[in-house]
Amino acid sequence: MNxxxxxxRIVVKPIEAEAKTASGIIVPDTAKEKPQQGEVVAVGIGRLLDNGERAAMEVAVGDKIIYSKYSGTEIKLDGTEYLILNERDILAKL
Amino acid sequence: MNxxxxxxRIVVKPIEAEAKTASGIIVPDTAKEKPQQGEVVAVGIGRLLDNGERAAMEVAVGDKIIYSKYSGTEIKLDGTEYLILNERDILAKL
Amino acid sequence: MNxxxxxxRIVVKPIEAEAKTASGIIVPDTAKEKPQQGEVVAVGIGRLLDNGERAAMEVAVGDKIIYSKYSGTEIKLDGTEYLILNERDILAKL
Amino acid sequence: MNxxxxxxRIVVKPIEAEAKTASGIIVPDTAKEKPQQGEVVAVGIGRLLDNGERAAMEVAVGDKIIYSKYSGTEIKLDGTEYLILNERDILAKL
Amino acid sequence: MNxxxxxxRIVVKPIEAEAKTASGIIVPDTAKEKPQQGEVVAVGIGRLLDNGERAAMEVAVGDKIIYSKYSGTEIKLDGTEYLILNERDILAKL
Amino acid sequence: MNxxxxxxRIVVKPIEAEAKTASGIIVPDTAKEKPQQGEVVAVGIGRLLDNGERAAMEVAVGDKIIYSKYSGTEIKLDGTEYLILNERDILAKL
Amino acid sequence: MNxxxxxxRIVVKPIEAEAKTASGIIVPDTAKEKPQQGEVVAVGIGRLLDNGERAAMEVAVGDKIIYSKYSGTEIKLDGTEYLILNERDILAKL
Known part of the structure; x- marks a missing residue:
């Protein structure tokens, strides 16, 4: 990826949450304001430490992550929507 | 747990507070806005220090903890509700 | 204590302020919005320093302390009310 | 002092400002919202530094100090009013 | 460049976003409040670290960057519009 | 000075700005909300650094300084008005 | 300069922006709320670092600089208007 x-910072490709019940019916979900899942497609060189070194990133390209829904900046590359996040906006890896 | x-950060499974009296009657408790209990089900690698190292976590998987009721982010995994907290939102271990 | x-953080058991005059009459005290006294019943391992070490706590179990009235989080353990405070909310030892 | x-932090005993003129007449002073004087009666072990050590206090018991009027927390010990201040709320020694 | x-800080020359469809028709784009692209034309010597040294810049003259649309200060040099940004306002290099 | x-912190004696024209006429000056001049009459031992040492003060007793008009705390000593300032409120020496 | x-901090002498067109006509410019240019006439000894040393200044007397229009404090010395700025308010050297 160029x-x-x-x-x-990382670049993440959001994964659409499935809003289907077990029986396959799509239900509107008012409680869906939950964290979002995504796949990491690019990672930075790490946060600058006070001593001038870079901290190792905890995530790598290909990781599935959970992140806070309202964080980050949307970008569109070659027609696809991505999100640029700070590593501290990532809650967990799956 | 995957x-x-x-x-x-940690992942915690909230423990429902019992709202029963000794005689078993469920009473509405207006004063129940108290800290909540939970069980730690996953822990991170520790906070990044200024020197680039990671601080040891004070809690481990299986610990019963007390945490501030309104902190953290709710997630649902395999149909169960969990909470992702920062270690600093944990008040005490039981 | 478990x-x-x-x-x-510390766990403190508040000590009720006596609102009696020398002659034993209970007087309402509008000026009683003062710091509160308590007894320390549990102490943490100390604040995490930037170098990853823990700072020694200045208070120990059994210490009588004065703390700011509106700080801390109330918890109830085995029917007794306690308060979880940060060490920096403690004003003085008696 | 116990x-x-x-x-x-320090404990200070406020010194009442004299509102008398040279001829001894008490005058109301609308401009008296000035810093207050006091005498230091107890001092802490010093602020915790990032390296875990304690900074030496600049004031000692017995020092006369000037402090900002609205800083600190009032306490009453054995019927006498005192103030608990942070060292940084002290403006000067006299 | 003088x-x-x-x-x-860096000096960046904004690149106009193309608002044309594949068929060449210019369409008004209400969703265009997205990050902006630009080309780096000058870079500073790096952020001052606590130890008095300078952190190496992650971008160099000629880099194409994506930056947050509302950050930076506009300047006009020799009739051309530029933007002075902090390196932390840069989201990514292309 | 005692x-x-x-x-x-420093103690400064304000110098009254002259509001006279060259010909000696006193003119009201609506634009006089400018920094104020003063003479340093006492200086502290210096700001406490993170390593527990004290930073050398940049000003000394006798220096004429320019400071921001609304900074500092007024005190009256032996009938004279002074100002207690932080060194960072001093703009320049003359 | 005394x-x-x-x-x-630095002392800067603002350079009046020319509001003339090429043909010499003065035009009111509503878009002129842009950064301002000036010439450095005095510089401080540098920011105090956490280790007690001073950081080298990036600008020197005689440098032409661009600074944010609304930063700094105006002073008048010998009838001339100057501005006292922090080095971090300087955007670039020309």
Whole structure:
């Protein structure tokens, strides 16, 4: 991928949450304001530490992550929507 | 469990507070806005220090904890509700 | 006591302020919005320093302390009310 | 005195400002919202530094100090009013 | 270029986003409040670290970058519009 | 002078700005909300650094300084008005 | 010049922006709320670092600089208007 996020930023491709019941019916979900899942497609070189070094990133390209829904900046590359996040906006890896 | 929180985050399974009197009657409790209990089900690798190292976590999987009721982010995994907290939102271990 | 506060937190048992005059009459005291006294019943392992070490706590179990009235989080353990405070909310030892 | 303030706090006994003219007449002074004087009666062990050590206090018991009027927390010990201040609320020694 | 930004600032020449469809028709785009692209034309010597050294810049003259649309300060040099940004306002390199 | 400001504070004696024209006429000056001049009459031992040492003060007793008009705390000593300032409120020496 | 700014401050003499068109007509410019240019006439000894040392200044007397229009404090010396700025308010050197 021809994008390189700076410092401790990552580029993530959101994964659409499935809003189907077990029987396959799509239900409107008012409680869906939950964290979102995504796949990491690019990672920065790490946050700059006070001593001038870079902290190792905890995530790598290909990781599935959970992140806070309202964080990050949307970008569109070659017609696809991505999100640029700070590593601290990532809650967990799956 | 197939979830790994980042940095100094933990995943906790809330424990329902019992709202029964000794005689077993369920009473509405207006004063129940108290801290909540939970069980730690996953822990991160620790907060990043200024020197680039990670601080050891004070809690481990299986610990019963007390945490501030309104902190953290709710997630649902395999139909069960969990909470992702920062270690600093944990008040005490039981 | 089966509770262990994290980091630089302590658990304190509030001591009721006596609102009696020398002659024993209970007087309403509008000026009683003063700091509160309590006894320390549990202490954490100390605040995490930037170098990853823990700072020694200045208070120990059994200490009588004065703390700011509106700080801390109330918890109820075995029917007794306690308060979880940060060490920095403690004003003085008696 | 049986009180020991924590960290870089001090206990101070306020000195009443004299509102008399040279001829001894008490005058109301609308411009009296000035810093207050007091005498230090107890000092803490010093502020915790990032390296885990304690900074030496600049004031000692017996020092006359000027402090900002609206800083600190009032306490009453054995019927006398005192103030618990942070060292940084002290403006100067006299 | 005869401009030298200070510290971790950079000078960027914004690249106009193309608002044409594949068929060449210009369409108004209400969703265009997205990050902006630009080309780096000058870079500072790096952010001052606590130890007095300068952190290496992650971008160099000629880099194509994506930055947050509302960050930075506009300047006009020799009739051309530029933007002075902090390196932390840069989201990614392309 | 029998006053010793703490840390990086100084005591300054304000110098009245002259509101006279060259011909000696006093003119009201609506634009006089400018920084004020003063003479340093006492200096503290310097700001406490993170390593526990004190930073050398940049000003000394006798220096003429320019300071921001609304900074500092007024005190009256032996009938004279002074100001206690932080060194960082001083703009320049003359 | 008989003025010495403290720490990382500088004294700058603003350069009036020319509001003339090529043909010499003065035009009111509503879009002129842009950064301002000036010439450095005095520099401080540098910002105090956490280790007690001073950071080298990036600008020197005689430098032409661009700074944010609304930063700094105006002073008048010998009838001339100057501005005292922090080095971090300087955007670039020309």
């Amino acid at each position: 994008i390189k996020p700076l410092a401790d | 979830i790994k929180p980042l940095a100094d | 509770i262990k506060p994290l980091a630089d | 009180i020991k303030p924590l960290a870089d | 401009i030298k930004p200070l510290a971790d | 006053i010793k400001p703490l840390a990086d | 003025i010495k700014p403290l720490a990382d």
